[in-house]
Amino acid sequence: MVQYNPEADDIELLRRAGAGDSAAFHALVDRHAQRLYRLAVSLIGNAADAEDVLQETFIGAFRGLRSFQGRASVKTWLTRILVLQAGQWRRDRRRRRFEPMGDSIAAAGPSAEAGLDVRAAIGQLSPEHREVLVLREFERMSYEEIAEALDVPRGTVESRLHRARSELREKLKAYLP
């Protein structure tokens, strides 16, 4: 397998992958897998399903290589595919089990550990609020990047983020000044 320079541009790797260079695509997978997995766990709440969603994300990216138009960064493009796959996963799960969304993370239950409480509190947010909060707080994405990844206007990002923080503040008030 060809080893790519870690400094090689994501766009260049994507271009080569589109031309049939499988090693370039595997290099992209290596580069983004951990970040996207973290995001998938935050959005979905359990490791096994997050791994499935991650696989579907890269499969979707591979099948849609030619659809990448270069308007957003590869990172934002992959994030958008992951968010869509996570949404699909939620819809499938609801159809199969008729369960309300967002309770898998909450199922971790109350814990003395603030970190786990934070995860549980994030799991209780609505998917829209959870997405925007996770992209901002964990991924450190800018409002513009979040707007591109979620395909919503920047104003929507601002208002959803504000509401997500207000909701989270209520849930975590024991830890806040």
Place this chain on the structure above:
Amino acid sequence: MNCPTNEQLSAFHDGEIDEVRRVEMELHLRQCRLCGAEMERLQTMSRLLGAAPAARLSPIGVHRLHRRVNEVMEEGLLRFVRVLNTIAACLLVAGSAWLMVKTRADQTVESPMPAAPPWVDVVSDSPSGAASTPAAAWYLAEDSSRGDD
């Protein structure tokens, strides 16, 4: 300056406001206890979120991911080969059909009787005048040659 909305404070916290507005808000936050307290809550919440345990994909998980991607790549290749096979099979069937039709057409165009040799005309023009058709002329020619023996 009036107190900013919570949404504006949130954007300030994220560094998502322009430079002029940022300077104004910094000044305001130094003077307003309520807004200062709100900002402190936002910062504490970000620290809490940052301290939450980060999930990490295991090396086996990474291996599974690459294997799955390989499977999809091979599926794509197999689909391409299958399409090529289908095209080749279609060409073979069409070619065979064309050859069959062409052979039949050639056979129809060919005369059912063998062409008579040029000297048959001599026989048909014989004074007896019996050979009125090429077949009859051929027969007479054969017959006359047998008679020569």
